[in-house]
Each structure stands twice: as C-alpha cells, then as structure tokens.
C-alpha cells in the first residue's frame with residue numbers, strides 16, 4: 001500500500017568555471033542511494049522518496065534560483081540537498097524561512113558552522129577546520145612549538161587559519177609569522193625565510209600551491225631543516241602537472257625536490273575498513289564498483305582514470321540520502337503516534353520541521369563514508385588521514401580521531417636529514 005510519495009530538492013554543481021563541479025559524481029551517487037533506500041521494505045514503508053534536482057554550477061545566484069524553482073513548483077519539497085560552500089551558504093541562510101532542512105554533501109567552509117545564521121544546516125562533508133586538531137597533534141608529537149602559516153587570501157582559508165590560531169594558543173604553540181597572498185606568493189615566501197620559519201602550515205588551492213612550491217624551491221625553504229604541511233586533497237602528482245600551462249618557472253625535478261618530505265592532512269571520505277559492511281549492506285569497495293559502473297554508463301572513462309569531479313566526495317552524497325531516509329523514517333514513526341505523517345508538512349509547519357531536525361541531529365550510522373554523525377552545529381564528525389611525500393609518492397603515516405584524541409601511527413615517516421627537523425635554529429654552545 002503506497003500512502004504516497006516524499007519529495008526532496010537536489011542542487012548539484014554540474015559544470016561551470018569557478019568553484020567545485022562535484023555534482024558530476026555526487027548526483028549519480030545520490031541516485032544510487034535513492035534506489036537503495038526505496039528498495040528497502042523496512043524503510044519509509046508505504047512511501048517512495050524522490051529527488052528533484054537541478055544544476056547550480058557552484059554559483060550562489062543560480063543556486064538560489066534553482067531553490068526557488070524547487071520550492072514554488074509542485075510537488076512540495078521536504079528538504080534540500082546541496083553542494084559547494086557558496087551555494088550552501090545562500091541556500092541554508094534562506095531555507096529556514098520555509099522551515100526546510102538543508103543537507104550539504106560538498107561544503108567545507110568553516111563559516112557554515114554557525115547555528116545563528118544556519119539553524120537548519122547539516123553537512124556530511126566535514127569543515128576545513130577538521131584538519132586543525134590533527135596538525136596540532138602532529139606538532140606535539142614531533143615537539144614543534146614554533147610554527148609559521150602561509151595562506152591564500154580566500155574566505156575558506158582565512159576562517160580555517162583563525163581556528164588554527166585558536167588551537168595553537170590553547171596548545172601553547174607560537175605562531176612566529178602569518179603570511180598571506182592573493183595570487184603571487186613570492187613576497188610572502190621571502191618573508192617566511194626572513195622570519196626563520198621552519199615548520200610551515202600552507203593553506204591554498206592547488207594552482208596557488210604550485211606557485212608556492214616553486215618559490216619555496218627558489219628560496220631554498222625546503223630540505224632537512226624545513227617541514228611543510230599541505231592540504232591532502234590535491235590530485236596525487238599535483239606538483240609536477242600543468243607547470244607550463246600555469247607559467248611555473250620551475251622544472252618537474254625542481255618541484256619534486258622542493259616537495260620531498262612534506263606532510264598532508266585530509267578528512268577521510270571513504271570508509272577505511274574496506275571489508276566492513278555498512279548500513280546499505282555494501283562495503284566502501286562495493287560502493288566504489290557500483291559508482292564506477294554508474295559513471296561508465298554516464299560516459300566517463302573510469303578505466304582510463306578520467307574521473308569526474310566530486311569522485312572523492314561521492315560517498316558523502318550517497319550517505320546524505322541515507323541520512324535523509326533514516327531521519328524521515330524516524331520522523332514518520334513519531335508523527336504516526338499523533339495520527340500525522342510527513343504528508344502534513346507545509347513550509348509554515350515549524351512543528352514537523354523541528355521533528356525532522358531532531359531526527360537528523362541524532363543521526364548515527366555506518367555509511368560508505370564512515371560513521372555518519374553531526375556536531376551540535378551540524379558539522380560532519382570525521383576522521384583525518386596523515387600522509388608524507390616520500391620518493392615522489394604519498395605514504396600513509398596514520399589516522400587521527402579527534403573526538404577520541406586517538407592517533408593511529410604507522411611509524412613510516414622519513415626525514416630528509418635522517419632526523420626530525422627542529423622548529424628553530426639550534427645553537428650548539430661550544431664547551
């Protein structure tokens with residue numbers, strides 16, 4: 001017996017120039033999850049879930065018009081899925097006026113962790129600040145209490161640095177200098193040398209990262225006396241590609257030499273235990289095979305390593321749909337007690353919206369992206385992974401569970417000079 005259908009809006013960044021076109025892999029992943037939850041007789045019994053989606057191009061204005069079209073055209077939507085920090089900011093700030101929850105699968109901006117501005121926002125994508133406790137943990141492990149920061153002047157990195165500074169203060173780690181640049185890092189890198197920076201946290205997009213690395217080479221700010229922390233979600237050989245195209249005047253060999261030994265931190269988006277069965281019955285590797293099949297059908301040459309954007313984040317979109325289905329299921333059970341159902345939801349019905357909020361807020365299940373649970377500000381609670389570039393390839397050094405303050409260390413780190421670089425010039429007193 002089908003009591004009816006449940007509808008949600010899906011705003012995916014499919015193509016466009018700026019930002020992140022992660023909808024290319026995230027939309028197919030969301031559709032896989034939709035088929036899976038609708039096939040479950042123990043979920044949403046009597047109802048079928050539908051996603052009505054449109055392309056935001058990762059542009060906030062277009063994202064807003066997509067949202068209005070979803071809201072002002074029947075059928076009524078119960079919730080919105082969205083990607084891209086800029087689009088999620090716009091959609092989540094407005095959605096509360098319609099009592100709509102917003103579930104973001106591709107938004108990393110720390111500014112979104114703000115219940116005052118975004119009272120109905122949840123995200124399966126972790127905030128960029130998730131790296132910071134991991135960076136602090138590594139500094140404490142290697143005895144670095146004097147660091148420097150080099151960042152690109154972009155909102156996401158500015159708010160990440162503010163959070164990092166707060167963590168450093170609490171941990172008693174001194175920041176000797178904080179350099180930022182718009183697009184040319186030359187002066188900023190030169191100032192790092194002038195301040196005798198040795199342990200440097202770098203926060204920039206991958207094109208700026210190549211420019212930084214070439215300046216680091218020129219100023220010899222690498223090797224046995226330096227440690228660089230880079231972001232871990234750049235493509236694997238990022239430091240030796242596009243050099244001509246982007247006017248980088250360092251050779252691939254020079255870039256490799258400057259990059260040798262750097263550390264990276266990133267949030268884990270694929271459940272690490274690849275033979276652990278998740279709520280869908282799949283392991284994360286089963287999910288990968290099904291996603292690859294769906295992407296081949298959509299025309300991507302997966303076997304030729306031609307992955308669409310958002311491939312890394314696809315588990316976050318898949319799990320977002322599961323989080324919605326489980327929350328709706330919980331809400332329907334609660335509403336039935338008072339003879340109501342989600343069919344009674346309207347954009348002015350705050351009571352049912354609060355029930356949906358409560359249901360999402362108490363989410364906790366093992367998804368293909370790992371344990372899915374949210375902080376009080378709606379942020380994804382996630383593990384982080386630490387890697388090091390050794391002999392031109394990334395080696396996994398360990399994982400960090402911030403909530404449990406548990407660092408799993410694999411003892412694989414290697415230092416160019418054979419020992420941990422000190423965080424300052426070491427003066428040896430002649431006896």
Ligand SMILES: CC1(C)CO[C@@H](CC(=O)O)CN1
Pocket residue numbers: 019020022083084085086106107108109233313
């Ligand atoms: C790890 C990354 C690439 C960070 O940016 C996210 C997009 C955004 O925050 O707009 C997608 N995932």
